[in-house]
Amino acid sequence: MLALARYMLSGRSQALAATTLLNLVALLIPPTAFIVGGTPVALVTLRKGPLVTVQLLAGTFLLVAAGLLLAGLSPLLALGLLFGIWLPVMLAASILRRQESQGAMLTMAALLAALFVSLMYLTLGDVESWWRGYLEPQFAALLADKPDKVVQELLEGAVPLVNGVMAAGLVISITTATLLARWYQAALFNPGGFGDEFRALSLPRSVALALVISMFGAFLLDGLISQWLRDLVFVGTAVFLFQGLALCHHQVKQRGWSVNWLVAMYLLIILLPQVLLFTACLGFADAWLRGGEARLTRPPDDSGPDDGSSKD
Numbered sequence: 641m642l643a644l645a646r647y648m649l650s651g652r653s654q655a656l657a658a659t660t661l662l663n664l665v666a667l668l669i670p671p672t673a674f675i676v677g678g679t680p681v682a683l684v685t686l687r688k689g690p691l692v693t694v695q696l697l698a699g700t701f702l703l704v705a706a707g708l709l710l711a712g713l714s715p716l717l718a719l720g721l722l723f724g725i726w727l728p729v730m731l732a733a734s735i736l737r738r739q740e741s742q743g744a745m746l747t748m749a750a751l752l753a754a755l756f757v758s759l760m761y762l763t764l765g766d767v768e769s770w771w772r773g774y775l776e777p778q779f780a781a782l783l784a785d786k787p788d789k790v791v792q793e794l795l796e797g798a799v800p801l802v803n804g805v806m807a808a809g810l811v812i813s814i815t816t817a818t819l820l821a822r823w824y825q826a827a828l829f830n831p832g833g834f835g836d837e838f839r840a841l842s843l844p845r846s847v848a849l850a851l852v853i854s855m856f857g858a859f860l861l862d863g864l865i866s867q868w869l870r871d872l873v874f875v876g877t878a879v880f881l882f883q884g885l886a887l888c889h890h891q892v893k894q895r896g897w898s899v900n901w902l903v904a905m906y907l908l909i910i911l912l913p914q915v916l917l918f919t920a921c922l923g924f925a926d927a928w929l930r931g932g933e934a935r936l937t938r939p940p941d942d943s944g945p946d947d948g949s950s951k952d
Contacts, residue, residue, distance in 0.1 A: 645824040648680055655684050655696055660703040663721055667708075674813035675820065677721060678729040682821035685733035693730050697722065725817075728752045728810075732818045742819070742841040743883075749814040750847065750879045753807045757871045760803060761864060768867065771802045800867070804874030811878040839893055841886035843879065845931040848924055851876035876924075881916060883923030 648658045659680045666677035685693040701722055705715035731752065736745040764770045776795060783791050819838070826834035854876060858869040892901050908915045 642824065642827055645683060646828060648683060649687055649828070652692070652696070655680070655688075656699045656703070659684070659696060659700045660707070663700060663704050664707050667704075667717060667721075673721075674725055674729070674817045678725045678813070678817035679820045679824075681726050682729045682733040682818045683824055685730050686737050686821055686825050689737065690730060690734045693733075697726050697730070700726075728814050729817050732814050733821060736818060736822065740837075742822075742837055742886075743843045745818055746811075746815055746841070746843060746879055746882055747847060749811045749818075750875055752814060753810045753875045753878070754872055756810055757803065757807045757868065757875065761868050766864070767803050768799050772799045775799065775802065800870075801874075803867075804871040807871055808874040808878035811875055812881075815882055835889070835893070838886055839890040841883055842930050843883050843923075843927040845928055847876070847879065848928045851880070851924065877917070877920045880920040880923035880927065883927055884919035884921070885923070887922055887926045888919070 644658060648655045662680055663677040666673040669676070681693060681697065684696055701718050704721065705718040708715045708717055728749075732745050732748050735748045736742060739745075760767050772795065775798065779791050779795050779798075783794070819834075822837070823834045826832070826837075851873065854869045854872040858866050858873055861869065888905055889902065891897075892899070905915075905919075909919065
């Protein structure tokens with residue numbers, strides 16, 4: 641994969657070819673769309689800047705749309721890639737390139753997810769009813785051998801959570817694609833730099849305060865406003881999950897512990913979803929106490945931009 645990243649950054653035509661091909665593959669495997677299709681966009685943005693990325697996206701959009709037409713599919717899928725993946729990832733990567741702060745990038749991802757939540761309520765009104773209408777036939781087909789009562793109970797339990805989970809997934813997807821691109825950039829131009837930057841990740845206290853307000857508002861209010869705030873709580877939880885992970889990586893590095901501690905942590909996250917919430921709580925507490933101050937594990941590198949900064 642590093643060879644592919646190096647190839648992409650070797651010229652504009654190479655970047656266009658690789659990005660187009662990867663996004664066509666992403667359409668074949670939708671769950672990987674952000675990683676496969678978004679990471680190359682983030683990498684070009686980090687290394688070359690947003691202006692070059694806009695030119696790249698214009699060419700990629702036309703080529704992907706043409707490929708979809710040749711395959712007998714709707715070219716509108718290319719619009720979904722443009723607005724759903726490419727532009728959000730480009731914005732997040734642009735913030736990381738400019739401010740060289742993963743905390744600032746993560747805040748941008750949270751704002752984009754909050755925008756998604758708000759647009760859903762502004763355009764659809766009763767979001768839960770919309771999701772119910774969308775999911776009911778899928779639940780019925782998936783659980784055709786189950787009694788209708790069971791299907792309805794599962795549907796009623798899932799519907800209130802779907803929009804918030806989608807918003808949290810958007811935060812995780814944008815951030816993961818951007819961080820993966822950052823890792824590729826560091827591996828090519830500044831080995832070891834990604835780890836230092838990730839361990840220093842810290843969100844401002846204002847983000848923690850916004851989460852507190854959303855939680856109390858979702859509990860005390862009712863109606864669509866309560867639902868909207870509840871979905872924002874999902875966004876905040878996803879954001880502080882990354883700060884919690886950064887804190888754990890920082891502690892392991894600072895104390896000289898074995899990497900097996902991190903392996904165990906990620907295994908627990910996979911096996912016990914409750915650990916996700918605990919890790920997010922750690923991140924929230926760290927952000928509240930630290931107030932956005934970055935953690936440093938070693939003195940910053942004073943070398944020039946081409947020695948590992950995000951600028952070309």
